[in-house]
Amino acid sequence: TQLLEQSPQFLSIQEGENLTVYCNSSSVFSSLQWYRQEPGEGPVLLVTVVTGGEVKKLKRLTFQFGDARKDSSLHITAAQPGDTGLYLCAGVRNQGGKLIFGQGTELSVKP
Amino acid sequence: SAVISQKPSRDICQRGTSLTIQCQVDSQVTMMFWYRQQPGQSLTLIATANQGSEATYESGFVIDKFPISRPNLTFSTLTVSNLSPEDSSIYLCSVERTLQDPSTDTQYFGPGTRLTVL
Numbered sequence: 687t688q689l690l691e692q693s694p695q696f697l698s699i700q701e702g703e704n705l706t707v708y709c710n711s712s713s714v715f716s717s718l719q720w721y722r723q724e725p726g727e728g729p730v731l732l733v734t735v736v737t738g739g740e741v742k743k744l745k746r747l748t749f750q751f752g753d754a755r756k757d758s759s760l761h762i763t764a765a766q767p768g769d770t771g772l773y774l775c776a777g778v779r780n781q782g783g784k785l786i787f788g789q790g791t792e793l794s795v796k797p
Numbered sequence: 798s799a800v801i802s803q804k805p806s807r808d809i810c811q812r813g814t815s816l817t818i819q820c821q822v823d824s825q826v827t828m829m830f831w832y833r834q835q836p837g838q839s840l841t842l843i844a845t846a847n848q849g850s851e852a853t854y855e856s857g858f859v860i861d862k863f864p865i866s867r868p869n870l871t872f873s874t875l876t877v878s879n880l881s882p883e884d885s886s887i888y889l890c891s892v893e894r895t896l897q898d899p900s901t902d903t904q905y906f907g908p909g910t911r912l913t914v915l
Contacts, residue, residue: 717902728801728889728906729840774839778902785830785891785904790839 689713692775692788699765700796707760707791709775718758718777719785720749729774732760765795799824799892801907809913810880817876818910820890825870827894830904831863834887843888846873880914887911 691710699705709718717736721729733742735751735758742749746769748761758777762769775788800823810816820829829846844852844865852865867873877884891904 719903721906726909726911728891728908731903731905734903776840776904781902783902784842785902787839792837 689786690775690777690788692791694791695789696792698794698796701766702764703795705762705765705793707773707775707793708757709759709777709788710757711777712756713779714755715777715779716755716781716783718751718755718775720758720760721774721776723772723774724770729772765793767795767797769793770795799826799905801890801892801905803890803907803910805910806908807911807913809915811915812881814880815876815878816880816912817874818888818890820873820875820907822871822892826892827870828892829867829873830891830893831865831873831875832889832891832906834889834909836886840889843875846875846890877912880912882914885912885914 689711693708717734719734720732722732723729733749735749738755739753740751746763750759758775770793773791773793776785778785802821804819808816831843832840833843834840842855843858843863844854846852846865846867848867848870862878864876887909889906889909891906893904
């Protein structure tokens with residue numbers, strides 16, 4: 687059983703389209719992180735959310751932490767080919783606990 | 798944040814040999830971890846590298862196969878022993894809780910080591 691369900695696992699869209707990636711769980715997380723990984727590189731941290739209902743923006747990326755801290759979403763507006771990569775959500779259930787990863791979303795943005 | 802380097806960045810090894818991967822951080826950190834990422838997959842935690850004591854391994858990973866050292870707060874090594882083709886993967890180290898920000902659970906990752914076993 688996957689503790690953090692990430693969807694969709696694959697997404698192929700055209701440049702300029704919007705998209706949303708979801709990360710869901712039945713468990714509460716004390717914090718949740720989103721990473722982006724390009725081929726041949728390690729995951730790069732995009733954002734950490736810690737407060738229920740929190741919304742953070744990073745240029746065209748909007749991250750939301752659910753009110754109950756059980757789910758999160760990443761929304762990309764007007765996707766560009768440079769957004770292509772593997773997006774990973776990862777959460778910590780208790781402060782000091784292990785980082786639990788979702789399955790990842792492989793995003794391809796075609797020009 | 799922390800800047801993390803790994804050596805080697807990639808290697809091709811023969812079956813039955815071993816590969817040692819080094820992870821160096823530019824600042825002292827409390828926690829260091831080793832992960833495996835198989836092609837197209839998410840990350841699986843191998844172990845937590847503990848400074849001055851034996852690493853803490855996750856279910857399915859054992860010290861004989863994945864010996865880990867952590868002699869200080871900025872450096873760790875992971876050895877993958879008795880290699881088989883099933884060990885072909887990307888191995889990543891990560892760190893958490895820099896001395897500048899000891900309370901955060903945020904992890905920062907190295908660039909990874911791509912291992913191919915023939």
